[in-house]
């Protein structure tokens with residue numbers, strides 16, 4: 435069974451999450467995780483999904499407050515062995531509830547074109563033109579929560 439957890443910045447779980455995000459998101463694109471990124475993540479909300487049987491972290495994401503109403507979802511990553519089993523949906527649903535509880539009314543994210551459909555199934559809508567960052571094409575997606 436999978437369970438959702440909040441992860442404290444700087445904890446052992448946070449290190450596990452950084453490693454997972456690196457393997458799933460950065461390494462395939464040839465990008466490095468720089469230690470200087472860590473400091474920036476101190477005020478963010480970190481969320482993980484754990485397999486209860488072996489306590490393994492199978493997925494995670496972070497949320498970055500933009501202002502009083504809007505919060506940005508970033509670095510949604512599911513371990514390759516557990517993709518397409520519903521973990522992504524569980525995590526984004528949990529993040530949405532967590533954000534609403536904290537008083538936010540809008541989730542914002544920049545989705546790679548390959549995962550736009552995944553976010554559409556979660557109620558996000560594409561907004562504006564597609565754009566490029568580091569050679570990767572994204573579109574802004576939003577959801578009122």
Ligand SMILES: CC(C)(COP(=O)(O)OP(=O)(O)OC[C@H]1O[C@@H](n2cnc3c(N)ncnc32)[C@H](O)[C@@H]1OP(=O)(O)O)[C@@H](O)C(=O)NCCC(=O)NCCS
Pocket residue numbers: 458459509510511512513516517518519520521522523524544545546548549550551552555
């Ligand atoms: C994208 C990702 C977060 C989805 O999580 P997941 O646990 O695999 O997704 P779920 O099982 O909850 O939902 C899967 C459904 O989403 C849709 N989907 C669309 N594009 C998808 C994609 N590239 N990967 C996975 N699911 C995708 C499909 O409808 C799929 O259902 P299907 O298997 O019946 O076709 C995960 O696959 C992942 O980490 N991928 C690599 C990193 C990445 O691209 N992250 C997004 C950064 S913007």
